Amino acid sequence: LLVPPYYYRDRDDGLVSFFELISKSVDIDMVLYNVPGLTKVNLTGALLSKILDRAENIVAIKDATKDLTQLADTIRTIGKRVPVIAGAEEISYFGLLAGSPGATSAMANFAxxxxxxxxxxxxxxxxxxxxxxxxxxxxxxxxxxxxxxxxxxxxxxxxxxxxxxxxxxxxxxxxxxxxxxxxxxxxxxxxxxxxxxxxxxxxxxxxxxxxxxxx
Known part of the structure; x- marks a missing residue:
């Protein structure tokens, strides 16, 4: 599970290069975690598409933007290439309706x-x-x-x-x-x-x- 760099940030090209470098450095599958509420870096559908072009071992996206419009756009843009998982409980229902194959859940720990x-x-x-x-x-x-x-x-x-x-x-x-x-x-x-x-x-x-x- 891989998040964007959250201390030093650069333009989109820098983010693409960052994920490409990690992809070429390991031989394991990776799930990209878009959680801008914590990282202050937002990976849009268009940007994720560029990243997927250069990082072949990214197998899924966990999207916790809590922005339903962006989530729907991300599913539309790259949903046929990799699964886009609704990564926040409060958008799980909407993500599943929009085409997410699954969602992460904190409540699943106790309910x-x-x-x-x-x-x-x-x-x-x-x-x-x-x-x-x-x-x-x-x-x-x-x-x-x-x-x-x-x-x-x-x-x-x-x-x-x-x-x-x-x-x-x-x-x-x-x-x-x-x-x-x-x-x-x-x-x-x-x-x-x-x-x-x-x-x-x-x-x-x-x-x-x-x-x-x-x-």
């Missing part, structure tokens, strides 16, 4: 059945079910401490670990500079979990659940 059910509903063209899961459950969790999220802080990592700990799944604690949740934030999280968990959606998938979802 995998929610994510799987949304994915399968979309594949079956059951949009009402997928929409209900996404807007009523998944986004509810993602909007916790939205002010911190908008400032670019990876606060969701803290929430995911706390949920796992509450469920006895040993999520552990975050490392500095990230900080633990305050008592008030933990209580807010518990209220959200009560809503999400009403349909028995929390916790790891049992083998029986996995088999039933594969049918």
């Amino acid at each position: 995998p059945n929610l994510v799987v059910d949304m994915y399968r509903a979309i594949k079956k063209n059951d949009i009402p079910t997928a929409s209900s899961i996404f807007f009523e459950k998944i986004l509810l969790f993602r909007h916790l401490d939205v002010a911190a999220v908008l400032q670019g802080f990876p606060i969701q990592i803290v929430y995911v670990k706390e949920v796992m700990n509450l469920l006895g799944m040993h999520g552990g604690s975050v490392r500095p500079p990230l900080t633990q949740l305050t008592h008030e934030k933990k209580e807010e999280l518990k209220r959200v979990l009560e809503v999400i968990g009403k349909s028995g959606t929390l916790g790891p998938l049992s083998m029986k659940q996995r088999v039933s979802r594969e049918k």
Whole structure:
């Protein structure tokens, strides 16, 4: 998983050369991670197309721009060359509808059945079910401490670990500079979990659940 250089930045030609150099230096497949919220470098569909022309062992793109217009354009531009994965939970639903073959999910750590059910509903063209899961459950969790999220802080990592700990799944604690949740934030999280968990959606998938979802 490879991100663009985020300290010294140059024009597009420099980025293309950067990825070409890495591609020629290793003999393993690579997934390019476009996460401008953290790197401050945005890889558009047009730029990614140039990179793919010069870096043959890039096999997929994880796109976490959270810009639905750009995500759709990236899928349109290079989606037939490599898979473009929706790389942020809040765009997963839209990415799958737009043609992404998959999406990454933080919630899958503690509510995998929610994510799987949304994915399968979309594949079956059951949009009402997928929409209900996404807007009523998944986004509810993602909007916790939205002010911190908008400032670019990876606060969701803290929430995911706390949920796992509450469920006895040993999520552990975050490392500095990230900080633990305050008592008030933990209580807010518990209220959200009560809503999400009403349909028995929390916790790891049992083998029986996995088999039933594969049918």
